[in-house]
Amino acid sequence: MRFTQFFLTVSVCLLFVCQTASKRIRINYSEYPDSVMLKGFDELSQFQHCCLNGHDYLILYNKKNRCLQLVGLDTSHLPKSILLPEIIVPNNQLNVLKSFYYYKPDSIFLLNSFSLSIIDSEGTLKFKKIINAPEMNEWPAVVYGNFLDVFPIYFDARRNQLILRQHCGPCGNAQIFFDTNVLAIYDFKKDAFIDAEVPFPDKYKKSYLGDAILVLREINNDSIILNFQADPDVTIFNREKMLLSYVTARSGFQKSDLKPLDTGYRQDINRRSEHLIRNPLYLKILYDKYLKVYYRLFLEEIPLKNEDGSYNDFFDKSLVLMVLDENFNVLSEKRLGNGYLWNYSFVTSKGLYIMKNNFETLLIKKIHASKISFDRIVISIN
Amino acid sequence: MHRKLVLIVLLLVSTSILYTSCLEKKSKADKTVNADKKNDDGDDYDERIEHVVPYLNQMQKINTDDCKSIVILQTNKCNSCTKEKLDLIFSDVDKIRQTPLIFILHDYDKDVNDYLSQKLGDISFKILIDSDRQLSKRGLSFMKNVSINICQSRVINWKFYQ
Numbered sequence: 001m002r003f004t005q006f007f008l009t010v011s012v013c014l015l016f017v018c019q020t021a022s023k024r025i026r027i028n029y030s031e032y033p034d035s036v037m038l039k040g041f042d043e044l045s046q047f048q049h050c051c052l053n054g055h056d057y058l059i060l061y062n063k064k065n066r067c068l069q070l071v072g073l074d075t076s077h078l079p080k081s082i083l084l085p086e087i088i089v090p091n092n093q094l095n096v097l098k099s100f101y102y103y104k105p106d107s108i109f110l111l112n113s114f115s116l117s118i119i120d121s122e123g124t125l126k127f128k129k130i131i132n133a134p135e136m137n138e139w140p141a142v143v144y145g146n147f148l149d150v151f152p153i154y155f156d157a158r159r160n161q162l163i164l165r166q167h168c169g170p171c172g173n174a175q176i177f178f179d180t181n182v183l184a185i186y187d188f189k190k191d192a193f194i195d196a197e198v199p200f201p202d203k204y205k206k207s208y209l210g211d212a213i214l215v216l217r218e219i220n221n222d223s224i225i226l227n228f229q230a231d232p233d234v235t236i237f238n239r240e241k242m243l244l245s246y247v248t249a250r251s252g253f254q255k256s257d258l259k260p261l262d263t264g265y266r267q268d269i270n271r272r273s274e275h276l277i278r279n280p281l282y283l284k285i286l287y288d289k290y291l292k293v294y295y296r297l298f299l300e301e302i303p304l305k306n307e308d309g310s311y312n313d314f315f316d317k318s319l320v321l322m323v324l325d326e327n328f329n330v331l332s333e334k335r336l337g338n339g340y341l342w343n344y345s346f347v348t349s350k351g352l353y354i355m356k357n358n359f360e361t362l363l364i365k366k367i368h369a370s371k372i373s374f375d376r377i378v379i380s381i382n
Numbered sequence: 383m384h385r386k387l388v389l390i391v392l393l394l395v396s397t398s399i400l401y402t403s404c405l406e407k408k409s410k411a412d413k414t415v416n417a418d419k420k421n422d423d424g425d426d427y428d429e430r431i432e433h434v435v436p437y438l439n440q441m442q443k444i445n446t447d448d449c450k451s452i453v454i455l456q457t458n459k460c461n462s463c464t465k466e467k468l469d470l471i472f473s474d475v476d477k478i479r480q481t482p483l484i485f486i487l488h489d490y491d492k493d494v495n496d497y498l499s500q501k502l503g504d505i506s507f508k509i510l511i512d513s514d515r516q517l518s519k520r521g522l523s524f525m526k527n528v529s530i531n532i533c534q535s536r537v538i539n540w541k542f543y544q
Contacts (some may be wrong), residue, residue: 269525269526270427270525272525305426305521311519311523313518313523
C-alpha cells in the first residue's frame with residue numbers, strides 16, 4: 001500500500017514537472033503584414049523607433065537631403081523633417097553620419113566618423129566634440145563608432161552618458177582586433193570616454209571565427225545586454241554595479257557551434273562570406289517592455305550546397321525568433337523563415353516589427369520601392 | 383511481491399516516457415547534426431564556375447559553341463561594383479576584347495551600366511540581368527567579381543577580382 005502511494009506520488013510529480021515545462025513555452029504567435037510609405041528616399045541607412053505623443057514613429061536618415069525624417073507608423077505622414085547642419089554632415093565621404101539618437105526635440109545626438117554632437121530639432125548645433133583623431137593619417141588605437149551599423153548610440157539621461165561601440169582602429173581583421181573591449185561610455189559631465197571593460201568572449205581570442213564579429217546591444221534600465229554573433233551566451237553589463245555576467249540562451253534550432261575558419265582564408269572575402277552562410281549566428285536582442293520578455297534573433301546554419309545540387313546564399317538562412325524571459329531563460333522559439341532584414345526590427349505596443357526584404361537588394365543598395373514592408377509579430381503568453 | 387514488481391516496471395516505463403517526451407525536441411535536433419555534415423563542402427570553385435555554361439544556355443538562351451568572355455558583376459553585394467573595383471577588371475581589357483563580351487549583373491544598376499557604356503565606347507558588349515536569381519542557386523554568386531573565358535561550351539580559365 002505504501003509502495004502504491006509512493007508510485008502515485010512520484011508519477012504525479014513527474015507529470016507536474018513536464019506540465020510546468022510545457023506551460024512555460026505555450027506562446028502564441030500571430031503575424032500581420034504592415035508597411036510604411038517613404039517619400040524621397042533612395043537609400044536606407046540608420047533608423048530609430050520612438051513613441052511620441054502616443055504615436056509610433058520611425059526616424060530615418062535621408063542621406064539624399066541630409067535630413068532626419070520622422071515617419072508615422074500608423075499615419076504614414078511626415079510630421080517632421082530635421083535638416084542636419086552641413087558643418088555636422090558635410091557633403092563628402094570624410095565625416096559621414098554613423099548613428100543618431102533622438103532623445104527629445106532639444107537633444108538629438110549625432111555620431112559622425114570624427115565628431116560627436118548634439119543639435120535641436122531646428123538643426124542648431126548645441127555641442128560638438130572631435131573624436132577619432134581626424135588629423136592623423138590612420139585610425140587611432142580605439143575608435144568610437146557604430147561598428148558596421150548594428151550598434152546605434154543611446155543616451156542615458158539619468159547618468160548623462162552616451163553608450164556607444166568602440167573597436168580597434170588599425171587592426172583590420174587581424175586577431176588582435178579581439179583584444180579591444182567592445183563597449184564605450186561617453187560621460188558628458190566628465191567630458192571623457194570610459195572603457196566599460198566588456199571584452200570579446202574567449203572563443204574569439206582562441207580561434208578565427210571569420211566575419212561573425214558583430215556585437216549587438218539592447219538596453220534595459222541598468223543593464224546593457226550584448227549579443228556576440230558566435231556566442232549562445234547573452235552578455236549582461238550592469239552599469240550600476242559595473243558587473244559583467246553571462247547567461248546561456250542557446251537556440252534549440254542551433255545544431256552545432258560556430259566552426260572556426262582556416263586562418264589562411266583571412267583575406268578571402270568569398271570564403272568568409274560562405275562561412276557565414278554555413279554557420280549559426282546570433283543577431284539582435286530586443287526588450288519588449290509591454291510583455292517583459294526579450295526577443296533574440298538567430299540565423300540557422302545551412303549547407304552551402306543542397307542535396308539537389310542547388311546552392312544557398314545568405315538570404316536563404318532561416319530567421320528564428322527566440323522569446324526569453326527577463327532572466328534570459330528561453331521560453332519559446334519560432335522559425336520565421338527567410339526574407340527578413342533583421343537589423344530593421346523594433347518593438348512597439350502592437351508587437352515586434354521586422355522588415356521584409358521585398359526588394360532584391362542588400363541594405364546598402366538603393367531602394368527601388370517607396371514602400372517598406374514589415375511583418376508585425378504579436379505573441380501572447382498563456 | 384508480484385504486484386510490487388508490476389508497479390516497479392510501471393514506474394520505470396512511465397518515467398522513461400515522460401523523460402523522452404520532455405527531451406524529444408533535443409534528440410530531433412541531434413539527428414539533424416549528422417545529416418548536415420554530409421553537405422559540408424566548399425572548396426569547389428572550379429565546379430561552380432562550370433555552371434556558367436548551363437546558366438547561359440538555359441536561363442539566358444545564349445549559345446556557347448563559340449568563344450566568349452563572361453564577367454559576372456556582383457552588383458547586389460556591398461562595394462563590389464565601385465569604380466575602383468570595375469577599373470580592376472578593365473585593367474585586363476585587352477584580353478577581354480578578343481572575344482564577344484558578356485556582362486552578367488545580379489540586378490540592374492544604372493551606375494554600372496553607365497560605366498560600361500563609357501568605358502567600352504563603341505565595342506560591342508551585352509548586359510544580362512539575373513532577374514530570376516539563378517546565379518546564386520547555381521553557385522555563381524560570390525563576393526568578388528569574376529571573369530570567365532569559355533570556348534565550345536567549356537570553361538577555359540577564370541579569375542576572381544579583389
